[in-house]
Amino acid sequence: MNEPKNTETTQSFDPHASSLQGEVKNEVLEELYAIRGSIDNFDAQLVFLLAERFKATQRVGILKAKHQLPPSDPNREKAQIERLRTLAHEAHLDPEFAEKFLNFVISEVIRHHQNISDSHNNA
Numbered sequence: 501m502n503e504p505k506n507t508e509t510t511q512s513f514d515p516h517a518s519s520l521q522g523e524v525k526n527e528v529l530e531e532l533y534a535i536r537g538s539i540d541n542f543d544a545q546l547v548f549l550l551a552e553r554f555k556a557t558q559r560v561g562i563l564k565a566k567h568q569l570p571p572s573d574p575n576r577e578k579a580q581i582e583r584l585r586t587l588a589h590e591a592h593l594d595p596e597f598a599e600k601f602l603n604f605v606i607s608e609v610i611r612h613h614q615n616i617s618d619s620h621n622n623a
């Protein structure tokens with residue numbers, strides 16, 4: 501996966517921004533910054549991964565619009581949710597959270613698909 505050359509974000513982001521400065525000992529702050537470095541890496545990857553996922557779902561949306569297929573596919577969603585809940589359980593992630601997260605993403609995808617279908621029909 502190609503990561504964008506996001507010099508703007510890297511230049512303006514202050515990894516040490518904190519409301520705790522001056523409130524806790526320096527060594528605690530240093531340890532916090534070290535852990536937060538990993539959190540920042542995870543968050544960046546999440547954004548890249550989601551961007552790739554949305555690229556793929558856009559293609560599905562175009563395919564569906566071309567062939568007059570409905571934006572959502574409830575049986576597919578059911579299967580995905582079951583799978584993700586199992587994966588989450590195995591990974592010690594709360595399955596309820598995994599389900600909510602997937603539903604949140606899917607509802608946004610369906611909104612995109614509806615928009616693609618509307619503009620396809622109006623063209």
Ligand SMILES: C=C(O[C@@H]1C=C(C(=O)O)C=C[C@H]1O)C(=O)O
Pocket residue numbers: 557560571572573574576577580605606609610613
């Ligand atoms: C992407 C699709 O469209 C919708 C969105 C889904 C998703 O984001 O994974 C899954 C099923 C559909 O409701 C699809 O049908 O594959």
